[in-house]
Amino acid sequence: MQADVYERLRAEIVAGVFDAGAPLPEVALADRYGTSRTPVREALRRLEQDGLVERGDRGMRVRGRSPEEILEIYEARIALEATAAGAAAERHTELDLIRVRAAQDAMAASSTDDPMAMAMANRAVHEAIWAAGHNGTIVDLLTRLNNHLTRYPATTLSSTGRWEEALREHEEIITAVGAGDREKAAELAGRHMTKARDIRLRIYREEIIG
Known part of the structure; x- marks a missing residue:
């Protein structure tokens, strides 16, 4: 399940479904993918390592571009x-x-x-x-x-x-x-x-x- 959430969220970020700087609240993502917050949290951790998301003042967000x-x-x-x-x-x-x-x-x-x-x-x-x-x-x-x-x-x-x-x-x-x-x-x-x-x-x- 964790790998599935990671792959789906990663694909949507790459496809531009979530804009640069868009917040990625765990509760909303868990609801979106029909899972608990644990797989979402692990997916966000991996995506942070990949450089696709970052920690903002109010939680994780899609990393900006410059x-x-x-x-x-x-x-x-x-x-x-x-x-x-x-x-x-x-x-x-x-x-x-x-x-x-x-x-x-x-x-x-x-x-x-x-x-x-x-x-x-x-x-x-x-x-x-x-x-x-x-x-x-x-x-x-x-x-x-x-x-x-x-x-x-x-x-x-x-x-x-x-x-x-x-x-x-x-x-x-x-x-x-x-x-x-x-x-x-x-x-x-x-x-x-x-x-x-x-x-x-x-x-x-x-x-x-x-």
Whole structure:
């Protein structure tokens, strides 16, 4: 039951059912999901760890969004993505490369009509590269950072030309990883995420301006 409440509440926060800053009273959520307050309390605790909710003056609320936070998240993610790609170039196995290639091929074949499917396909490529580095700490940190970004619903891949550009950049990173070129893989991954940061900031500004 606790896992079910967590998944349902998380999905609704990511989908924008609850706006940034919206209060999340335990009693109301328990009624909404037809459960007691205990599973709700545990779900909120986990979501706080994920960075999706925060403690306010009157209890838990959906975490707010800001350009400063975007910069903070991407500052860390750029560094970690570069490290992960470099580690993948140095430590990958043949099976790792097969999995990375399969994820990239699946992304290339994905429909561009569904932003969520696009984001999931893109994430699968990144996760395959992370896994190829065989560093669980980096994978955990990048997963947490990616969870933070789910509060910003629009995907950067919907920006004009970004989907095709991202696929090309992935190909370059994968080539460097396969060649065992740690420095090149790290450089390309960092550049890839820097572009994503700039697009994310532009999307945020456009949403604020309306």
